[in-house]
Amino acid sequence: MFAAAALPAPSSPYTIICDAGSTGTRLYVYRLDDERGDVQIQEGPKAVPGLSAQSRETVGPYLLPSVLEASEMIPPEHRAATPVHLYATAGMRFLPEEEQKALYDAAFGSLTSSSAVPFRVERENLRTIDGDDEGYFAALAVNYLAGRLGSDLNILAAEEGTAVDWDADWQDPLVGALDLGGASAQIVFHADGRQRRRQLMLRGSEGRVEEAGLEAGGVRRLSASADERRGVDEGPGGPVRRDDFFSISLLGYGAERMREHLEAELVARQRRHTSGRRLAAAASESHAAAPVSNPCGFRGHRATVDGVVYIGTGNGRRCMQALGHVMRQNANGDLCTPGQYCDILGAHHPRLHGDFFAIGLHYYAFAWAQTVLKDMEERGALGKQRGLRQLLEAPNPPLHALEEATDVVCSAEYSFLVDMGHANDAMLREKLPHRCMEFCLAVSLLDRFGFSPRENHVHFVDTIQDHKAEWTLGAFLHLLNSDQTGGASTLGLKSKASNALQRVGIFSPRPLSDSGMYYPIWLAIGGILIGCLRLITVRLRAKG
Incomplete structure (x- = not known):
């Protein structure tokens, strides 16, 4: 299981999300227009084949061109605070967890070590979603998109x-x-x-x-x-x-x-x-x-x-x-x-x-x-x-x-x-x-x-x-x-x-x-209390 994802910093209205599907990985840049309440969407290039086909040596060069493409979609003053989320789906679910972790570790290392990547990359934001x-x-x-839900x-x-x-x-x-x-x-x-x-x-x-x-x-x-x-x-x-x-x-x-x-x-x-x-x-x-x-x-x-x-x-x-x-x-x-x-x-x-x-x-x-x-x-x-x-x-x-x-x-x-x-x-x-x-x-x-x-x-x-x-x-x-x-x-x-x-x-x-987890404890306490009451009753009867 993974920890909670970091929220976009207030100084950056942009968020990068990479869809790492079974056939390829596509990058999207999202931004909320605070005045209108609308989400603005930009679509980046798709890298093929899927992330699951990569190795620890190739995953960095595989992702880097798409991430760099996002630089053209985000103003310079917001890039350093813009988070990158890489969410993989079914293709990665077929891999053993240790192989998934190795790929994400390698991707994190490549993206954070490259001076060309101007965005905020955190390890917990690279993961397989269920x-x-x-x-x-x-x-x-x-x-x-159908107008049934607001951005809130x-x-x-x-x-x-x-x-x-x-x-x-x-x-x-x-x-x-x-x-x-x-x-x-x-x-x-x-x-x-x-x-x-x-x-x-x-x-x-x-x-x-x-x-x-x-x-x-x-x-x-x-x-x-x-x-x-x-x-x-x-x-x-x-x-x-x-x-x-x-x-x-x-x-x-x-x-x-x-x-x-x-x-x-x-x-x-x-x-x-x-x-x-x-x-x-x-x-x-x-x-x-x-x-x-x-x-x-x-x-x-x-x-x-x-x-x-x-x-x-x-x-x-x-x-x-x-x-x-x-x-x-x-x-x-x-x-x-x-x-x-x-x-x-x-x-x-x-x-x-x-x-x-x-x-x-x-x-x-x-x-x-x-x-x-x-x-x-x-x-x-x-x-x-x-x-x-x-x-x-x-x-x-x-x-x-x-x-x-x-x-x-x-x-x-x-x-x-x-x-x-x-x-x-x-x-x-x-x-x-x-x-x-x-x-x-x-x-x-x-x-x-x-x-x-x-x-x-x-x-x-x-x-x-x-x-x-x-x-x-x-x-x-x-x-x-x-x-x-x-x-x-x-x-x-x-x-x-x-x-x-x-x-x-x-x-x-x-x-x-939450409530049920304490049930055995209360049951034991109740049993002890009942036992004590019975003992007191027996002794009172004996004195009488």
Whole structure:
């Protein structure tokens, strides 16, 4: 666990936050305009690949160019007091803690020893944040940009012109967030009194929700702190807190990690269906003799990964089925029945309500699918699916339309996509072969999280009110208000019911709350007093 992050010095209205994701590290500069109360955002360059791919020798040169770029965004008089925060996410979570610490120590040493770095760099501000923090920050970011939260984290009154209309059924002023990255996926949404009571009932005594991992093969558990129980029936008022939101973070369910698991599953499936003679040949050194059919690959596309040749067959529904099989392998059985609300690992969560903003790869995969449908319609290649393009023009199509779209876009010939300009530069060429799988993964996650097939409460966005939707904005808002949020200023530290990270399948004993921790002491004192009273009574009776 990490100590509380240092707040920006009063003399510097700027804060630098680096998002060290699984595929790269991008720098952001944030500033609060005191007069208007608005947050000003500047985006810096992205360093690739991810921080987790660096060594102690390379991490300094890897980060230095991005940090130096921030010098052009901050006036000279504020640079010395401007803090640098480096927050790593899912990619670093896969590394052992000692390797993480070594990288952060090396990064700190490089940045502080360089005379070219004019900013305030403190070791405790270089860290890995957990999935709950990442989801909470995403929720703060999208709600601030949508005009639902002020920079002081107070809920704003409903006004016309906000990014998403108010939910008429729930009257919930806050929207939820869905994020999909290379190594993890998150869902987070506001839970009012009824939701939180149901959440606490479902939690029981099994331990607070902690980050689940595909590799670990377990289910995250839930518990409630004494503070949460006391706050369930408290009405609105004051800044929102982390415990006002329900969040699930799925480590290993990001696009890159799921692709690795999918490829392993396709190879295993083919071997199961291979005759004994061919199975023996496949197990020999000529491991890649038989090409593997990949329903998540486009027709006409071949890829070789670790000596295995994958042939794209372009079938969206079969791709989703294969992804679903990988997910079910980790669900410890299918625990969800109709009418229940279960997350991807079979653990119950409160009923979804209100609107959600889907960001990250959710948006990029969706936007790609929209573009392909438009290209196919212009070429007359949609056939009977001609109305699907109009159905997907809105940023919030229903789930059934997205599922229908997977079949259409995944069936495209790879050569057609190249001709239509989907591989015009090196980055597009690198990403294009995986777009079908990414789109199917995004749709599969919506289905597994329990979104209704006919409702359109999920809005796929890259920007909100002309600002990019990134969780780092939420982290800045959190830092800005950490003195006013009821002790929620410590990144990476949980409520009193969760003082240590409980890895999946290895659950620590449930800690006692503030009041509960003294219960054994009072019980012992009570026993002593009762014993003394009985002894006095016996002696008085003997004298009488």
